[in-house]
Amino acid sequence: MSSNRGVVYIEPGKVEVQEIADPTMAAPDGRKLEHGVILKVVSTNICGSDQHMVRGRTTAPAGLVLGHEITGEVIEVGSDVEMLNVGDIVSVPFNVACGRCRCCKEQDTGVCLTVNPDRAGGAYGYVDMGGWVGGQARYVMVPYADFNLLKFPDRDQALDKITDLTMLSDILPTGFHGAVKAGVGVGSTVYVAGAGPVGLAAAASAQILGAAVVMIGDFNKERLQHAANMGFVPIDLSKSDRLGEMIAEITGSPEVDAAIDAVGFEARGHSGGEQPAIVLNQMMDITRVAGNIGIPGLYVTEDPGAVDEAAKVGSLSLRFGQGWAKAQSFHTGQTPVLKYNRQLMQAILHDRLPIAKIVNAQVISLEDAVRGYEEFDHGAAKKFVLDPHGMLKAS
Numbered sequence: 001m002s003s004n005r006g007v008v009y010i011e012p013g014k015v016e017v018q019e020i021a022d023p024t025m026a027a028p029d030g031r032k033l034e035h036g037v038i039l040k041v042v043s044t045n046i047c048g049s050d051q052h053m054v055r056g057r058t059t060a061p062a063g064l065v066l067g068h069e070i071t072g073e074v075i076e077v078g079s080d081v082e083m084l085n086v087g088d089i090v091s092v093p094f095n096v097a098c099g100r101c102r103c104c105k106e107q108d109t110g111v112c113l114t115v116n117p118d119r120a121g122g123a124y125g126y127v128d129m130g131g132w133v134g135g136q137a138r139y140v141m142v143p144y145a146d147f148n149l150l151k152f153p154d155r156d157q158a159l160d161k162i163t164d165l166t167m168l169s170d171i172l173p174t175g176f177h178g179a180v181k182a183g184v185g186v187g188s189t190v191y192v193a194g195a196g197p198v199g200l201a202a203a204a205s206a207q208i209l210g211a212a213v214v215m216i217g218d219f220n221k222e223r224l225q226h227a228a229n230m231g232f233v234p235i236d237l238s239k240s241d242r243l244g245e246m247i248a249e250i251t252g253s254p255e256v257d258a259a260i261d262a263v264g265f266e267a268r269g270h271s272g273g274e275q276p277a278i279v280l281n282q283m284m285d286i287t288r289v290a291g292n293i294g295i296p297g298l299y300v301t302e303d304p305g306a307v308d309e310a311a312k313v314g315s316l317s318l319r320f321g322q323g324w325a326k327a328q329s330f331h332t333g334q335t336p337v338l339k340y341n342r343q344l345m346q347a348i349l350h351d352r353l354p355i356a357k358i359v360n361a362q363v364i365s366l367e368d369a370v371r372g373y374e375e376f377d378h379g380a381a382k383k384f385v386l387d388p389h390g391m392l393k394a395s
Contacts, residue, residue, distance in 0.1 A: 006137030012056025039072030067136025069280030093337030096122030099147030110334030147377025182294035186210035264297030
């Protein structure tokens with residue numbers, strides 16, 4: 001009998017915690033790997049990207065083991081692993097990356113060229129990302145371990161700050177990447193679309209980068225209140241469809257220096273229905289001439305639940321001419337976590353970035369994951385952290 005259990009996608013709207021296979025040192029195609037490690041999962045988080053699959057908005061197959069936000073303890077090492085030992089506590093970037101291809105050597109680990117036979121880029125537990133088994137489980141295998149894993153310098157210190165450090169696997173580097181690519185710096189005025197966990201991480205990143213004012217827009221009043229409690233300026237989008245005017249009431253100008261889209265393709269407009277391009281078009285409206293727009297929000301190539309035929313294949317109605325006329329810069333794509341996670345770890349360990357408080361982390365057991373998915377899908381102003389072995393409570 002397997003000692004492993006994990007969160008499994010069953011069908012749109014349904015996940016279950018089931019017995020799953022124990023991890024082995026093997027690639028999805030069965031090739032034996034000696035550069036991998038097996039982890040006892042210390043913490044693993046529910047992500048908004050997981051929700052897209054669970055809602056049936058991707059081509060994810062039934063039976064997919066979910067989870068790409070993983071922190072773990074090394075319990076077995078392959079013979080080719082040289083820099084990690086049993087007992088190490090490590091953060092796992094959600095990107096599966098070989099460390100050897102052109103993109104990895106240029107720090108573009110979000111689009112590794114070798115770990116996915118179908119396209120550039122790999123990830124754990126995610127549709128079309130190479131078939132790597134997800135980590136919302138008790139145990140998981142991580143390939144290319146020496147390259148991918150970030151070892152925490154002190155075990156006791158790591159466990160003491162684990163609810164912060166667990167955010168290094170995805171949402172904190174993702175939010176930081178969005179802020180960096182939006183050109184946030186000292187004195188910047190910043191608008192973040194979306195007050196979910198990634199939006200809050202982007203806002204926190206903008207602050208640590210020196211922004212003068214950070215505004216967050218959303219329809220969800222609970223999330224807006226939490227954003228305000230964390231020191232960000234909330235903008236209630238239900239009050240008006242004139243975003244520039246609402247920004248001007250705060251800063252005196254209808255435009256910002258930097259804008260960050262932390263919403264993605266399931267964006268909604270004032271009509272209540274989906275308008276998948278609305279955030280991108282708003283970004284062009286409210287970003288200054290020659291300003292930057294960071295887009296960590298997810299956009300997909302296939303969306304079976306889209307509102308029109310074009311959007312089903314990722315074609316959106318963008319007013320791109322406006323962005324061109326304003327000489328704006330756009331940056332999209334999977335975040336290269338390894339580019340940022342070490343310095344963000346230092347910010348956490350030295351009490352500069354209390355990210356667990358900022359995203360309102362709530363620890364629940366792995367067996368309670370179904371409830372976490374349901375509450376998160378209903379807009380809870382929380383970031384659910386799964387605790388498969390009870391180690392977070394002990395810490």
